[in-house]
Amino acid sequence: MPTPEPATSPLLVNVTPPYPVHVGQGDSFLANAIAGLALPPLSQVVVVADTQVAEHGHADRVAAAWRARGLPCNTLLVPAGEDSKSVPMWAGLHERLLRLGADRSTLVCAVGGGVVGDLAGFVAATFMRGVPFVTVPTTLLAMVDAAVGGKTGIDLEAGKNLVGAFWQPLAVVADAGMLATLPQPHFREGTVELYKHALLANLPWRSEMHTRDGAVAWPAAWVGERQLTVLRDAIHVKASIVARDPLEAGERAHLNLGHTLAHALETITQHRMRHGTAVAYGLVYAAMVGAGNRPGTHAWLPDVVALARWAADAPLPHASFEALWTAMQRDKKRRGGRLSFVLLNEPGAPDTDTGIPERVFRGAWDALLAEFGGDA
Numbered sequence: 001m002p003t004p005e006p007a008t009s010p011l012l013v014n015v016t017p018p019y020p021v022h023v024g025q026g027d028s029f030l031a032n033a034i035a036g037l038a039l040p041p042l043s044q045v046v047v048v049a050d051t052q053v054a055e056h057g058h059a060d061r062v063a064a065a066w067r068a069r070g071l072p073c074n075t076l077l078v079p080a081g082e083d084s085k086s087v088p089m090w091a092g093l094h095e096r097l098l099r100l101g102a103d104r105s106t107l108v109c110a111v112g113g114g115v116v117g118d119l120a121g122f123v124a125a126t127f128m129r130g131v132p133f134v135t136v137p138t139t140l141l142a143m144v145d146a147a148v149g150g151k152t153g154i155d156l157e158a159g160k161n162l163v164g165a166f167w168q169p170l171a172v173v174a175d176a177g178m179l180a181t182l183p184q185p186h187f188r189e190g191t192v193e194l195y196k197h198a199l200l201a202n203l204p205w206r207s208e209m210h211t212r213d214g215a216v217a218w219p220a221a222w223v224g225e226r227q228l229t230v231l232r233d234a235i236h237v238k239a240s241i242v243a244r245d246p247l248e249a250g251e252r253a254h255l256n257l258g259h260t261l262a263h264a265l266e267t268i269t270q271h272r273m274r275h276g277t278a279v280a281y282g283l284v285y286a287a288m289v290g291a292g293n294r295p296g297t298h299a300w301l302p303d304v305v306a307l308a309r310w311a312a313d314a315p316l317p318h319a320s321f322e323a324l325w326t327a328m329q330r331d332k333k334r335r336g337g338r339l340s341f342v343l344l345n346e347p348g349a350p351d352t353d354t355g356i357p358e359r360v361f362r363g364a365w366d367a368l369l370a371e372f373g374g375d376a
């Protein structure tokens, strides 16, 4: 994997057209980054944010940066939480855009975490057949994963993200200063995705997250420039994969490491389990499935056990394998009738396998319950 750009340059997501990901912090970072974006002629900007993000002042700061660039800017707020990724909320945002006089030269700017990014991005993809889109992620998870790569969408009763589009932003501006307002469980959730990217690309700093006794913690030295370097490295992993496979025809599925179990746990818990918690258990499960499928590998298993002990903020549900298997079949239906499972035989070497026997999945679930007890 090529080395990331120098710390001061934006990362580039090399799709068509390519777009920058600015990562920084400090008083003037946000305004400078927005002022310097190369954009088509625009009539106005509409910031879409949720009420929690607005309470922290992030939506106002972003709107002020757009106005400082000389553009009229309005803000549309939606309630915080996954329920906002709904058909009525999506349709209503089109009506609200029309009331603001929005046209095809209006830029939609998402300010928030994954929910707002998915919702506002899908509005940008569909309003008047598509308008320019910029995203300002406010959570660690959105910075390292959701905001980069153009996946947008909303939920249906039948499941999450069942309606959506690939709609790449024109730019991503990640202000690490916004992480200061992020509650600990949300921070740990984002750390799980960051750790996943470190596993996928075998990034050397992953070992710094393990204390001498093997436990996981956010290293005390990861502040300031060092924190920005880690963020850029993790984003670079995502950006490189997206550039090679923007529409998830193949390699992009590697980003779903740990997500087959995670999606099933989210279904079983009716989405009460935080995504990062589900992915943390999912990474352990992926290592256990891998070990069952090809004994003798997966030295990274104890590492992800430690990650899950640190990051999980809810117990593993003591579900039967049958319930789990039914939920995992939904991923199979979405991917052409075969359960395509992402394995990592060693850090830096992800692969997908569609032929893993059911008994391996069952054995790994038993092993996961034995490790984490389950909430029996």
Ligand code: GLY
Residues within 6 Å of the ligand: 145, 146, 148, 149, 151, 252, 255, 256
């Ligand atoms: N979050 C995984 C992807 O964007 O493909």
